[in-house]
Amino acid sequence: MTVIRTLASKVTIACAVSALSLNVAFAQSPQAPMQMAQAAAPAANKAFEPVSGQAGKDVVWVPTQQELVDRMLAMANVTKDDYVIDLGSGDGRTVITAARLGARAHGIEFNPDMVKLSQDAAKREGVTERASFEKADIFQSDFSKASVVTMFLLPQLNIKLRPTLLDMKPGTRIISNTFDMDDWHPDESLVLSTDCASFCRAYKWIIPAKVAGDWRVGGDELQLTQTYQMLSGTLTRGGKKLPISEAKMIGTQITFTVDGKRYTGEVGGGKMTGTAEGAGAWTAERSST
Structure with a gap:
């Protein structure tokens, strides 16, 4: 038993020394950093994929279904003469759709990964001359030059934006996905009637001239x-x-x-x-x- 234990101890020590020698040799090898980087590369190069419900600065992100995007822009009567600004532009689909209609369109989004995703999508759609995106806080941004403002925000955020919106040029159209502006009643609204389980409504306001x-x-x-x-x-x-x-x-x-x-x-x-x-x-x- 003593001999067996002695032999086992020697074998264990030998294996440990061999492993240590291999680790040292690998660490000293000039190829080691490259090999380690290559091993980590797949994770680093993985494309960003947004997930519905992911947290954001002010709201979680939920994609607007394309039918509602189309109806919202139609309700705003968007033409090539418009400048559309989407507040919290997410994956960029509203901006890109407006650009396809010939309008200039701009998205303000706080998440840099979503901005990059939107820019790449605009390139694929061939609308980069008319569609742009920036990483910014909507509450610190100047969107006063827009003729159409779109948004998918929570009610309290709409209320926070309300004074700024009311100071915009009379005739500017404001379109909100799902959420209203409390006692500022909309001039128009719509509801998707088919294949829509949630977030199926849109509201429109036209900024009034001040005549009091x-x-x-x-x-x-x-x-x-x-x-x-x-x-x-x-x-x-x-x-x-x-x-x-x-x-x-x-x-x-x-x-x-x-x-x-x-x-x-x-x-x-x-x-x-x-x-x-x-x-x-x-x-x-x-x-x-």
């Missing part, structure tokens, strides 16, 4: 109160205050009814010009805000 205040309409006085695109107020004529009804802004277009007549007009430069049913043309100039 006093306006002089010939010898009459028009007083307007504004809440988002909705208006209320009175028209004072001959010392009598007449309430206005069905009053609304759609971009720079104003409509209201007073004394049984429907007024429509365009707002710009401190003036309103339009027509009234049965009363012909009318104009108004701002007297106070």
